[in-house]
Amino acid sequence: MNLGVIGLGNMGAGMALSAARAGLPVWGYDPATRAQAVLEEAGVVLVGSIAELAAQVDVVVLSLPNSEIVEAVVLSEDGLLRHARPGQIVLDTSTADPASTLRIAQALQDSCLRFVDGPVSGGPKAAHAGAMTMLLGGEAADLQTLQPVLDALTGKCVHVGPVGAGHSAKLFNNLLCGINLIAAGEAIRVARAAGLDIEQILQGVNAGSGRSGVTEVNCPTWILNGAFDSGFTMQLMRKDLRLAAAMIEQSGASAPLAQEALRLWADSSASLDDAEDFNRIVDYVEPRQ
Numbered sequence: 001m002n003l004g005v006i007g008l009g010n011m012g013a014g015m016a017l018s019a020a021r022a023g024l025p026v027w028g029y030d031p032a033t034r035a036q037a038v039l040e041e042a043g044v045v046l047v048g049s050i051a052e053l054a055a056q057v058d059v060v061v062l063s064l065p066n067s068e069i070v071e072a073v074v075l076s077e078d079g080l081l082r083h084a085r086p087g088q089i090v091l092d093t094s095t096a097d098p099a100s101t102l103r104i105a106q107a108l109q110d111s112c113l114r115f116v117d118g119p120v121s122g123g124p125k126a127a128h129a130g131a132m133t134m135l136l137g138g139e140a141a142d143l144q145t146l147q148p149v150l151d152a153l154t155g156k157c158v159h160v161g162p163v164g165a166g167h168s169a170k171l172f173n174n175l176l177c178g179i180n181l182i183a184a185g186e187a188i189r190v191a192r193a194a195g196l197d198i199e200q201i202l203q204g205v206n207a208g209s210g211r212s213g214v215t216e217v218n219c220p221t222w223i224l225n226g227a228f229d230s231g232f233t234m235q236l237m238r239k240d241l242r243l244a245a246a247m248i249e250q251s252g253a254s255a256p257l258a259q260e261a262l263r264l265w266a267d268s269s270a271s272l273d274d275a276e277d278f279n280r281i282v283d284y285v286e287p288r289q
């Protein structure tokens with residue numbers, strides 16, 4: 001199975017390297033990749049256009065910043081839709097807008113192309129290790145065809161429903177992560193102000209029902225040690241949370257806690273730059289009015 005990867009950034013470069021290491025022939029396209037030398041050394045063939053990539057591969061993995069760019073890469077004049085061959089499968093690992101995903105999947109289906117959404121967790125480290133967690137939206141038969149790619153890129157896959165469900169599940173995941181980061185930031189501030197040892201307090205929390213991915217993973221790995229080097233930026237998290245906000249609004253359901261957390265994330269942009277690590281939100285305190 002020949003694999004193409006479009007978008008060779010923090011995540012896509014790691015995926016291309018993991019696929020090459022697993023023995024898949026890999027082609028890559030990204031006009032601005034920072035990883036050219038390491039990719040070429042690993043045997044990834046870098047090409048100068050989507051057309052060149054589409055001519056070589058059976059499966060195209062997308063790892064792009066947002067849905068606008070995914071739509072441009074798939075649907076534009078020089079995009080995949082124009083150059084792909086019937087039967088090819090597009091696996092979109094970007095964190096993206098489910099409504100856009102459904103439009104893209106429909107356009108591809110009209111041209112006998114297949115689409116699966118497979119947004120990922122684990123960050124650049126897991127992408128480089130071939131150990132990401134992937135939430136898959138699509139047809140079971142397409143997932144079966146993708147198995148060699150999934151084996152190379154992931155440690156865990158969860159099939160969460162039809163096309164679009166993967167991107168929706170990812171937005172719920174990141175919404176809960178965003179809420180949990182704000183909650184953990186408050187707990188850390190309160191514990192420190194009370195003169196408590198936060199590391200010991202967290203050990204207690206992690207033995208109880210108040211624990212979360214944030215208290216178990218983010219706090220020891222990136223927050224309490226001051227590293228803040230997860231590889232996932234404020235900019236990407238803010239994008240995901242804007243998409244989550246739209247999802248809540250479209251649903252019409254009541255979600256006041258989520259809305260308050262989303263407001264804090266949005267307001268934080270006045271003092272926390274987009275380039276900062278997303279875990280920095282734990283330090284955000286609203287300026288007094």
Ligand SMILES: NC(=O)c1ccc[n+]([C@@H]2O[C@H](COP(=O)([O-])OP(=O)(O)OC[C@H]3O[C@@H](n4cnc5c(N)ncnc54)[C@H](O)[C@@H]3O)[C@@H](O)[C@H]2O)c1
Nearest residue numbers: 007008009010011030032063064065094095120123231232
């Ligand atoms: N970084 C993380 O920890 C992480 C974790 C989970 C999910 N994600 C998601 O994965 C996706 C990629 O994230 P990332 O951190 O690798 O971002 P990134 O900015 O490091 O990489 C994106 C890459 O896409 C390339 N690109 C932009 N427009 C392009 C185009 N038209 N054609 C080809 N390439 C193009 C850029 O040059 C860049 O190299 C995002 O949707 C993000 O939300 C990231």
